[in-house]
Amino acid sequence: MPSLSEETNGAVKMLQPGATIGIVGGGQLGRMMAIVAKYRGFRIGVLDPTPDCPTAQVADFQVVGEYDDKTAIHDLAEKSDVLTYEFENVDADAIDEVRHLVAAPQGTDLLRVTQDRINEKTFINRHGIETAPWREVNDFDELEAAIDELHYPCVLKTRSGGYDGHGQHVLRNDTDLEKIRARGDRGGGFPPSILEGFVDFAFEASILVSGNGEDYVTFPMVRNDHRNNILHITVAPAEVSDELHRQAQDLALRLAKGFELAGTLAIELFITKDGRVVVNELAPRPHNSGHYTIEACSIDQFDAHIRGIAGWPLPEPKLLSPAVMVNVLGQHVAPSRALIGSHPEWNVHDYGKAQVRHNRKMGHITVLTDDTAQTVADLEATGVWDDLK
Known part of the structure; x- marks a missing residue:
């Protein structure tokens, strides 16, 4: 087992390539974590109830079981050096029960706060940050x-x-x-x-912060457009004043330090009409609105997450190009695939899900651009996403 720091929230000190990272949850976030972890030389195990789930397709092994199956979690822990999770609906008690077997750098305090909206709002407010x-x-x-x-x-x-x-x-x-x-x-x-x-907001935004238990870095704040309560488009960066961006960075770093964060934390925001930054929700993991970082940043949110839980140093992320990310839901799979040949600018990501369902996230497309407004218009003009108008 890797050595643990006594001063941080279970963060490891320099997990070496060849070690095994166990991921609880086998969806697209786990898949993208696993891909970057493989680049860094780590082995990957995944726990998920669905055989050949998206993460399992790129992992070294899968433990098939429910997320609250303590026997399955114990099995994954025994085969891993570090555990992480790709979503917040994980049994925190089950994670605690295997911490004598495996490092859990994110800890379970972060889980318990973000699993409970009362705890979450209380934690945010106690750090002097505004919510609704x-x-x-x-x-x-x-x-x-x-x-x-x-x-x-x-x-x-x-x-x-x-x-x-x-x-x-x-x-x-x-x-x-x-x-x-x-x-x-x-x-x-x-x-x-x-x-x-209700918050009288001008638009919705988000910011990512990553840490290794001791040091923390932030990504650019982005603007988000939701349709039917599902993220539709992310525009990076958000066109806001330097002061608003500094406010978002400051609150992200305060929360990261409060959690002694190891990994990536997503912070969903409201930007109000009178110029305030209000926190809506937290996600203790990489986030849909951060997918643009894969192509647009010097380090992406998944690499930052893996580096963080592995105790590696974190470089300050740099935005290399403005970008637009659009989700591909079930109803958009066929029409978007039909247009791939005529859009070389599209960076297409498919999540490898076996069953295509209406409103299910099946993939995303990122476009690097010098004119985000025109790129949004061009994407909408394809007609692929007409059902969301």
Whole structure:
């Protein structure tokens, strides 16, 4: 087992090539982690319930099992020198139970904070960083009281779980509120939740920060466009003032130091109309909005993640070219593939998923450009993404 630093959150000191990194989760993020790790000379194992999942296709071995299967996690731990995860819905207790067998550089504090929206908002606010106003709500009476304080419109989110808009309900008036009551009356219950006030934002953004448990670096802030609660397009860099960019970098570094971060952390932001940077959510891993870094930056988010959990030094990322990244969902696979031959500027990434489904992330395309607005227009003009207009 590699040596661990006593001063940091389980970060390793210089994991050597030839060691094995075990990834919990076999989707596209794990796949892209694995590819860069192989470049660095590491072996890769993956735990995922689906045989030949995207990560397994580029890994050395797969443990087939559910993410909360403690026997499977134990098996992966025994075969690995370091464990990491590609998404936050991982059993933190199960990770803790194998830390005598394997290094877990990200620790589980980061997991426990980001798995629980109350913990997450509390952590962010305690570091002097603004979020949307929020209230904890555990039943319908508490929800009504919270609405009286925060007012309509507001967003009701389950305290844990949920992604791409799942587990979220926008409440604009009493009619929407009654729908929540009716759901509970039908036996749907009222799960532990958080109510967030609306933020009057000009646009959505995000910033990535990576660390090795001691030193931290940031990537450029980018602008994001969501459709149906799923990221559609990322534009790098976001066209903001130097001061706004410094604010985003500062809060990213504060959070990274607070977590003693090893790996990559994504921070989703609202940029308000009056020029404030408000944190929306955290993701304790590489992020969809950071895929542009593969072609556009001197080091990409996956390389930074692998370097971080391996205890390697981290160079400051440099943006080599402005870029536009667009997601390819299930309904976009066939029309986008049909156009590959006529678009040499497209950097096409396919995630190797066996089943194509509507709104499922199947890949992405990145275009390096000197004119991001024109590139966005050119992509939209292909008609591939007309269903999202």
